[in-house]
Structures are given as structure tokens and as C-alpha cells.
Amino acid sequence: MVADLFTHHGEQTRQRLAPLADRLRPRSLDEFVGQGAILAEGRLLRRAIAADRVGNLLLHGPPGVGKTTLARIIANHTRAHFSSLNAVLAGVKDLRTEVDAARQRLERHGLRTILFIDEVHRFNSAQQDALLPWVENGTLTLIGATTENPYFEVNKALVSRSRLFRLQALEPSDLERLLERALTDPAHGYGNRSVTISQEAASHLVDVAAGDARSLLNALELAVESTPVDDDGTVRIDLTIAEESIQQRAVLYDKQGDAHFDTISAFIKSLRGSDADAALFWLARMIEAGENPRFIFRRMLIAAGEDVGLADPQAVVVVEACAAAFERIGLPEGLYPLAQAALYLACTDKSNSTIGIFEAIKSVSSAQKQEVPSHLRDANRDGDAFGDGQGYRYPHAFREHWVAQQYLPSALQGEAFWTPGHQGWEGQRRERMLERRAAQLAAAAEAVDDHPLLVSSGPERPQMERWLQRQLAQDGERLQALRKRLWADLPWKRTDRVLLLGGRSLLWALDPLAAVAEGGVTILCHSREDQDRLEAQLQLLDPLHRPTLLSGVAELDTLANEHRFEVIGGRLSQEDLATASDLEFWNRVASHCYPGSRLRLLISAPELGPAAACEESGAADQLNASDQQILQSLITQERAWLNHLQSGDQLRPSLESTGWQLSLEHWSETLGLPLDPPLIERWLGEGRPYRQRLETNRDHPATDLQLLRRLLEQRRGGTLPQRLRHQRLTGHWLSPAALESSGP
CATH class of the missing domain: 1.10.8.60 (Helicase, Ruva Protein; domain 3)
Incomplete structure (x- = not known):
């Protein structure tokens, strides 16, 4: 009892004397600031935390962005036992102690254990290997935090069994909120x-x-x-x-980590892109962070051969001479030859004709037994997992081997670190470099980030992949082609949240479910019956990856106000269009959209009714005059009904008045409908819309039905011609205020 009293008193004293950053640490997701790309309402990680189904995680990001805080929030939400270790202080003995305790909890009480390891990259290979069996068999759920690239510093087996989330540096608005909270x-x-x-x-x-x-x-x-x-x-x-x-901004730079590779990559690409200002900036950043100038000179020699080549054979001579001069004079005066070599490479003509070396490599690769010894191979980094480098425009693919694009950080656009003079070699290039600088500023002002930085990666989802393949196999080629056309040209992002309208079939959800692994899919069903039917089809999926099913647009109000959708889409039937033409429907949808949210809708309507299809198929050729007269009357009535079907044109006013900017695409399709009993009943069965129209608008509906059923039965087992008109609505959403300011 006395020990507990002293422990409690000591804990209170520690909390009172803790640094401000520790005292203000958020205790819930609502208090957490920043990282909306992975923690916004509706995204995978937030849903997983709320459902206590987090699984193995690796949190990767710079210091002070919330990795440890996020782990503690998970601890507050989980029903599992939560333990933590710091890899700087812990060893294999501590790991064994945690594993033994976790195994006993699981065996005796059925209680899971989550083990949080801060600075997990500090564990050596043997320590990380010691974790693997217990993570593999589920004794432990691992949450690791690291400032280093996990693909480079963490055991590949652990990485393959974990979901990775990259936390970004906080935005100024986030820091301002923290400052206000602290005060x-x-x-x-x-x-x-x-x-x-x-x-x-x-x-x-x-x-x-x-x-x-x-x-x-x-x-x-x-x-x-x-x-x-x-x-x-x-x-x-x-x-x-x-x-x-706080006098000086810290330069985050690890000579063996991402900052080293990313910064030298930015430097080389700035040289290749002929941006002298950006080249000087990235060069200064490397020097300020303590990068070895010999390494920089080696990379510039490579650039002289790869990107300048024979367009200026003196480039390699200049860089080599500058490197020799640097060796003789050292720092700080050695900055002059270092900058001179960089500026020369940035300003000189470019050619990649030395790429011919790869033709020689192709010839060598055809020979047998050319495997590289294992100690000479370079491990693949994380470009494919996080999308680093996507969107870079290769200057050699453009005329004059140059293209206007952004090389400096966004905050430094317009900065001029180098002002070319008027004399000699520099003067000859002055006008061209100034023109390119102006073109780059114009390009940066109009740039759209088509390739945003990906913030998470995770293990494969075999259950989801198998389920998707089964669903794809259930629909015919024609519907698959329509599905592809619906989602064509939509640039999916892994974190997109998607709202599907007209939820009668899962066919239209297959592309979103495959593409938005870290986002989420919500399906707006037409009725409770549709919702129950789709729910049954989704039972095989992990609950965390199932789409959310809503019945009717009113249920959008059950979502959190912060739950916004980046994509709205689906295929609308005539019944859906009757609801979707209502302005209130789109006002509710717009309340859950972002400016820039994208729209993809498919609307289809038949151009032939069953009577007209029977005539075109030849089924009515043997009819007597009286039946022919009835058939022609039916065809006339069908055309009138079909002309009044809803289309994208009727939908457009409601969409545009709520802020959507639209494009409408039309096309027609001719097909043969397999004529079987279900199709006949779809038209003529009790309570079907076509039959209801006959019974409401025709003088002798029983006679009409008898004639149609006889004609259709004669063709049963064959096909019936049909023509469909399709419309595809695409667009993006602007808020009403933005729409007004944009003008007509």
C-alpha cells in the first residue's frame, strides 16, 4: 500500500514536471493534429483504430509529427494489453520478457498484446529476427515507430507483415493550432x-x-x-x-537515409533540368548538412557523362578540374569550385547520346551466366511502395531536351540564387536561362499535383483479391466493358474515399475496392432490400475492408460531418434518376464533398421495347392484320414511353446548381438479348413496370399481354435485338461560393 502511494505520488510529480510537449500530447483522435491523409474520417487507419483492428503497423516520419502519440492513442482505444519498449534501451532479454508475458496472457485469458517499439530501426538484425516468430503466429501485434525508411532499416520480413504509414511534417496551420492550445x-x-x-x-x-x-x-x-x-x-x-x-531551423539529413538519397536526387534532377537556382539550393543544403563534397563531385561527374555528354565534351573536364582544385584548397574556399562545377552543368547544353551504353548492356544480357554476385547487388528502395519520383518529367523526352517544371520547393518558387552575367560563356546563355526561369515560374503557377506523395503501404490482401476475382467472373464481357468505361481516365489515389450511387450491384464497386486500399468505399443502396442482398455478398470480406452500406440518401446524415468523399460515381437506373434529379439529393451529397471531388456516372436507357424488338427480329411476320394493328399501336406507345425516360440531360441542372462542373459523353450500343423466361417475366411479370404501363394506359391490356407473350415465347432460346443509349457524366465539384466567383 505504501509502495503504491509513493508510486502514485511519483507519477503525479513526473507529470507536473514533464516538458510541455509531453504534457500536451493528445489523448484521443479528436485532439490529434495533422495527418489528415491517413487519419481523416472514413480513411482506413481511423476506421481500424475505432474498430480495434489495427494489426501490425510501422509508423515512419520525421521527428515531432506524432508517431509515438498515435501509438498511445491506439493504446487508449484497444481492448488488448499494451506494452512499450524503446529500442535504444531494450535488448533481446527485454523482448523475451515481453513475449513470455504476451503468450501467458493469450493462453490464460485470451487477451491479445500490442507491443509498441519506439525507434524500432535501432534494433539490430538479430533483435528484429527475434520478433518475427511471435508476430508471425499472432502472439504479438507490433507497432513500430521510426524516423528512418523502414524499407531500408527494418527487417524485410517484418515490413512484409506490416502496414506502413508515412507521417508528414505538420502544416503551419497545424502548428498554429498547437500553439493556441498550449497557451x-x-x-x-x-x-x-x-x-x-x-x-x-x-x-x-x-x-x-x-x-x-x-x-x-x-x-x-x-x-x-x-x-x-x-x-x-x-x-x-x-x-x-x-x-x-529557437534560432535556427534544423536541417533533417541522415547520410544513410532518405534525406541523403532524396536530396542528391533533387540536385541531379535540377542539373539535368537546367535550373541553376535549384542546383545551388540543393548543393547548399547538402553542404550545410555535412555531406562529403567528394560524394557530390562523383555524382556531378556521372551527370557530366549521362546528361551533358557530347553536347558539351568540356563538362567532364570542368568538373574533374574543379574536383582537383577542391582537393588542393579544401573548405571553406573549396565552395567556389564546387559551385562552379554545379553551375556549369546546370547551364550547359544537354544530350543523352551516351545512352548508347545500354544497347551494349542489352547485348551483354543475352549471354548466359551473367548473374551479379550477391555482395555487389544494390537493394531496391521504396519507390514502388510510396510513389517517390512519380510525376517527374524527363527533359530528354522533350524538344531541346528541356521542359518547364518545378525543381525548387514550392515555398521558394521565384527565388533567384544565381544571376547570370553578360560576358563570355555565361553571357551567351543569359537570355536563354532567363527565358527558362520565366517559363518555369509560369508552369509552377499552373501545376496540378497529379502524383501526390503516398503516405502508406501494406501487405497484400489475398482475401480481397480472391473476392474481386470471383465477382469479376460473375458478370459478362459487355458489363465489364461498361465498368471499365465508367472509371476510365480516373486517377485513383490509395487514400480516396468513394461514394457509389445506385447500389444494386457490386460490379461498379470493384474498381474502387481494388484501388483505395487506405481509403474507403460507401455504397448508397436504392432500398433496404438491396442493402440486405449486398450485405450477404460481402460476408466473405474482412470487415475492415468491406464497403459501408447506406439505405437511401437520408442516411448520409449519419456520417460524421468531417467524412468527405473524393470520388462520387456509379450506374444510375431509371428509378435512381427519379430520386437523383431532386436538388435536395445533390445538396446532401455536396455536403460530403471537397472542392475538386470527382464525378463519374453512367446512365443507360433502352431504345427498343419488347414489341419493337419482336418486329425487328421477324417474330411478327406471320401475324394477321388485326394482330399487326395491335402490335403497331404497342410500338407507338413504347416509343412515347421511351422518349420520356430520364437521362443525364435531366440530371444536369440539379448537378450544376449544386456546384458540379460537368462534361457529358454519349454513345450507343447494339446487342442481342438472350431470350429466356427471366427476361420475359422482367417485362411481362406481375408488378413489372412495363406491364403496369400497359394496364394503366391501354384499353385492352390482357389482349396486348397475350400477344406479346406469344411472340416472345416463339423466339425463346434465341436472341432479341436491343439498342441502348449510354451517357457518361464526368466532372468535378466546386463549392457554390467558388462557382459564383468563377463567373459564367
């Missing part, structure tokens, strides 16, 4: 003290923290605790105090 929270921040901060000081703290919440809060704590109160009892933080509290 107003009476329990964990400075809400119970009189503290004021000037706008200039706050802006400086946010800017220099550079996306690192811990850095921001540590600087604020230093400023508050080291500043005396004034006569009013208030701590006033001005720009001078803020600058003393």
Missing part, C-alpha cells in the same frame, strides 16, 4: 497563467519549427519559463524572445 489549456499548458505572444513571435516559432511540433512546444516552453513577468504579472513574448528561443 489556453489550463490543465496541461499555460491557460492558468497570463502569457501573451505577438503575431511576429508566433509566426517565427511556427516558421522555424518547420513542421516539428516538439520543436515548437520546446521553444515556447523555453520562452515562457525564461521570461520574467512584467508589472501586470504577464509574460510577454515578443519577436526578440522568440528568436532567442
Whole structure:
């Protein structure tokens, strides 16, 4: 009892004396700031946390973005036992202790164990191997946090069994929210003290923290605790105090990690793209971070052969001479030849004619027994998993071996680090470089990020893949072609949240389910019966990967206000169009859209009714004059009914008035319908729409039905001609305010 009392007192003292960054650590997802790409309402990780089905996770990102905090939030939401280790302090013995305890909990009480390992990359290969069997058999669920690239620093077997999430540096708006919370929270921040901060000081703290919440809060704590109160009892933080509290932005750079590879990649691509300003910026970043200049010179020699080549044979000579000069004079004066080599490569003509070496390689590859010894092979990095480098435009694919694109960070667009002179070699290129700089600024202003940074990756989903294949096999080629046309040219993102309208069939959901592994799919069913039928078809799927089924547009209101959809789509039947033409329907949908949300809708309508189809098939050739007269009357009536069917044209006013900018595509399809009893009943069965129209609008419906059924039965087992008109509505959503400001 006494020990417990002292322990409780010690814990209270620790919490009271803990740094501000630790005291303000969020305790729930609602308090968590930033990382909307993976934690927004409706996205996979948030759903998994809420359902307590997180599984093995690796959280990867720079310091101060919430990796450990997110793990603690998961601990607060889970019904499993939660343990944690720090890989800097723990060893194999500690791992064995955790494994033994986890095994006993599972065997004796059926209680799962989640083990959180901070700085998991600090475990050596043997320590990581010791985890693998217990993660494999489910004794432990692993959550690892690392600032390093897990594909490079974590056991590949662990990576393959885990879902990876990349956390990004926080946005300035996120840091501003944290700063406001720190100043107003009476329990964990400075809400119970009189503290004021000037706008200039706050802006400086946010800017220099550079996306690192811990850095921001540590600087604020230093400023508050080291500043005396004034006569009013208030701590006033001005720009001078803020600058003393956080003086310099940390350059995040690990010579063996992503920053090393990504920065040299940006430098080389800036040289290839003839952007001297960006080349100097990335060069300065590497030098400031302590990169070895010899490594930089080696890469510039490669660029001189690969990207300049024979267009300027002097390039390799200049770089080699600058490297030799650097060896003689060293730093800091060696910065001159280093910059001279970079500027020369950026400004000179470009050619990739030396690519002919690959033709020689192709010849060599045809020989047998050419395997590279294992100690000479280079491990693949994570380009395919995270999409790094996507969207880069290769200058050699364009005329003059140059294309206007962005090389500097977005925040530095327009900065001119190099001003070319008028003399000699430099003067000859001055006008061209200034023209290219202007073209790049124009391109950056109009750029659209078609290849955003992917923030997560995970193991394969064999259950989902098998289910998708079974669903694909159930529908004919014609419907598969329509499905592909519906979703054609839509650039899926893994984190997209998709709302499917007209939920009668899962066919139209197959593409979204395969594409949005970290997002989610919601299907708006036409009726409760449709919802129950689709629910039964989805039972084989893991609940975490099943789409959410809603019955009727009113159930959209059951979603959280923050649950927004990036894609709206589906195939609408005539019954769906009757509802979807209503303005209120699209107002409800728009309340869950983002500006820029994309639309893909398919609308199909027949051009022949059963009477007209019978005539075209020749089934009516032997009819007597009286029956022919009845048939022609039916055909006339069918055409009138078909002309009044809803189409995308009727839908368009409601869509446009709620902010959708649209394009409408038309095409026709001719096909033969297999004439079997289900098809006949679909037209003439009790309660079917076609039969209801006959019974409502015809003078002798029984005679009409008898004639049609006789004609259709004569063709049973054959085919009946049909023509369909299809419409595909595509577009994107603007808020009404944005729509008004855009003008006509």
C-alpha cells in the first residue's frame, strides 16, 4: 500500500514536471493534429483504430509529427494489453520478457498484446529476427515507430507483415493550432497563467519549427519559463524572445537515409533540368548538412557523362578540374569550385547520346551466366511502395531536351540564387536561362499535383483479391466493358474515399475496392432490400475492408460531418434518376464533398421495347392484320414511353446548381438479348413496370399481354435485338461560393 502511494505520488510529480510537449500530447483522435491523409474520417487507419483492428503497423516520419502519440492513442482505444519498449534501451532479454508475458496472457485469458517499439530501426538484425516468430503466429501485434525508411532499416520480413504509414511534417496551420492550445489549456499548458505572444513571435516559432511540433512546444516552453513577468504579472513574448528561443531551423539529413538519397536526387534532377537556382539550393543544403563534397563531385561527374555528354565534351573536364582544385584548397574556399562545377552543368547544353551504353548492356544480357554476385547487388528502395519520383518529367523526352517544371520547393518558387552575367560563356546563355526561369515560374503557377506523395503501404490482401476475382467472373464481357468505361481516365489515389450511387450491384464497386486500399468505399443502396442482398455478398470480406452500406440518401446524415468523399460515381437506373434529379439529393451529397471531388456516372436507357424488338427480329411476320394493328399501336406507345425516360440531360441542372462542373459523353450500343423466361417475366411479370404501363394506359391490356407473350415465347432460346443509349457524366465539384466567383 505504501509502495503504491509513493508510486502514485511519483507519477503525479513526473507529470507536473514533464516538458510541455509531453504534457500536451493528445489523448484521443479528436485532439490529434495533422495527418489528415491517413487519419481523416472514413480513411482506413481511423476506421481500424475505432474498430480495434489495427494489426501490425510501422509508423515512419520525421521527428515531432506524432508517431509515438498515435501509438498511445491506439493504446487508449484497444481492448488488448499494451506494452512499450524503446529500442535504444531494450535488448533481446527485454523482448523475451515481453513475449513470455504476451503468450501467458493469450493462453490464460485470451487477451491479445500490442507491443509498441519506439525507434524500432535501432534494433539490430538479430533483435528484429527475434520478433518475427511471435508476430508471425499472432502472439504479438507490433507497432513500430521510426524516423528512418523502414524499407531500408527494418527487417524485410517484418515490413512484409506490416502496414506502413508515412507521417508528414505538420502544416503551419497545424502548428498554429498547437500553439493556441498550449497557451489556453489550463490543465496541461499555460491557460492558468497570463502569457501573451505577438503575431511576429508566433509566426517565427511556427516558421522555424518547420513542421516539428516538439520543436515548437520546446521553444515556447523555453520562452515562457525564461521570461520574467512584467508589472501586470504577464509574460510577454515578443519577436526578440522568440528568436532567442529557437534560432535556427534544423536541417533533417541522415547520410544513410532518405534525406541523403532524396536530396542528391533533387540536385541531379535540377542539373539535368537546367535550373541553376535549384542546383545551388540543393548543393547548399547538402553542404550545410555535412555531406562529403567528394560524394557530390562523383555524382556531378556521372551527370557530366549521362546528361551533358557530347553536347558539351568540356563538362567532364570542368568538373574533374574543379574536383582537383577542391582537393588542393579544401573548405571553406573549396565552395567556389564546387559551385562552379554545379553551375556549369546546370547551364550547359544537354544530350543523352551516351545512352548508347545500354544497347551494349542489352547485348551483354543475352549471354548466359551473367548473374551479379550477391555482395555487389544494390537493394531496391521504396519507390514502388510510396510513389517517390512519380510525376517527374524527363527533359530528354522533350524538344531541346528541356521542359518547364518545378525543381525548387514550392515555398521558394521565384527565388533567384544565381544571376547570370553578360560576358563570355555565361553571357551567351543569359537570355536563354532567363527565358527558362520565366517559363518555369509560369508552369509552377499552373501545376496540378497529379502524383501526390503516398503516405502508406501494406501487405497484400489475398482475401480481397480472391473476392474481386470471383465477382469479376460473375458478370459478362459487355458489363465489364461498361465498368471499365465508367472509371476510365480516373486517377485513383490509395487514400480516396468513394461514394457509389445506385447500389444494386457490386460490379461498379470493384474498381474502387481494388484501388483505395487506405481509403474507403460507401455504397448508397436504392432500398433496404438491396442493402440486405449486398450485405450477404460481402460476408466473405474482412470487415475492415468491406464497403459501408447506406439505405437511401437520408442516411448520409449519419456520417460524421468531417467524412468527405473524393470520388462520387456509379450506374444510375431509371428509378435512381427519379430520386437523383431532386436538388435536395445533390445538396446532401455536396455536403460530403471537397472542392475538386470527382464525378463519374453512367446512365443507360433502352431504345427498343419488347414489341419493337419482336418486329425487328421477324417474330411478327406471320401475324394477321388485326394482330399487326395491335402490335403497331404497342410500338407507338413504347416509343412515347421511351422518349420520356430520364437521362443525364435531366440530371444536369440539379448537378450544376449544386456546384458540379460537368462534361457529358454519349454513345450507343447494339446487342442481342438472350431470350429466356427471366427476361420475359422482367417485362411481362406481375408488378413489372412495363406491364403496369400497359394496364394503366391501354384499353385492352390482357389482349396486348397475350400477344406479346406469344411472340416472345416463339423466339425463346434465341436472341432479341436491343439498342441502348449510354451517357457518361464526368466532372468535378466546386463549392457554390467558388462557382459564383468563377463567373459564367
